[in-house]
Amino acid sequence: MTEEWTNRVVGERMAVDQEFNDRVTGSEFSNQEWSLIMSATKYTIDDPENPDGASIVVDRDATNLEAIMPELENIQEQMGALGGAGGGKSDVGGNKGSLFDGVKSALGLGGGGSSDEDYAARAETARELAGEYGRELQNHLEAKGRWEEVCAIAAAEDASGGTAAESASDDGDERLDDAP
Template identity: 50%
Template sequence: MSNWTDAIVGERMAVDREFNQRIQQSQFSNQQWGLIMTATEFEIEAADDPEAARIVADTSKLPQIMPELDNISQQMGAMAGGGDPSGGASDGVFGGIIDDIKNLLGSGGGGGGSGVDHEQLAAAEQLTQEYAEELQRHLENKGRFEQVRLAYQE
């Protein structure tokens, strides 16, 4: 199923550019959105039915990364303010974020959902589904959705 996503990399980049304004209007920073998208996979629901098929966001991994969104926000604020207001070390911020992402996605969540802001999670889920709908519209407008739907079924 990953072949279908490989086939639309260019289309995804175009949708990313178009969707950027929507991200700017959301509660998420670009860095947070990048993390959200890293944890989101896309599927085609009802792929065997050309009339009902639609791209949907699989957000099952989002609860695992939600606590990290707050860390990104705090770290970006600390960088803008010249220091870490919590008194922690601020060197290696981005390396730490990447390590945290790898651990969160690879470990199966460790925290069991603790520390998850459910309103923030709902907002992330809604935004990823909006992205999926925009991606489908884009593919349909380019006349590529049927080809992508068939590739998904393989």
């Protein structure tokens, strides 16, 4: 599915990104880690045919946050080597380790690294934060009066197998991110 509706709300997502930044800063993730998490996260609208009951959710089938956990760990290790720049409170693997551990890890000789359980726990925390972001985006769209239109686009996509965004907007509606 192309999820055309997500392309139609780019401007709204930028506004929500600004509003959500404090929540990210207060989380265990740095801004760089959050950016990677959001790149790996796909959203969908459950029940778009019924805007009153519809909701933006993390698409569990299309989002594999566990797969990016090693890269999040690399980001954290690089930030630690640079003095922890970037925000967030991540403590990958439950301990900071020594400088020697960091050097060994950077050389691929061990010295740290997280277990699969650590990755699974961090992935679940990332998924929960991404879910909060989705709810925040939905609240923003509702406040701007755009939620029903977004649901109509998503419903048209679902009905046509993911290519009907044009049919949802053929009635002359302007693009969501261009609307006042």
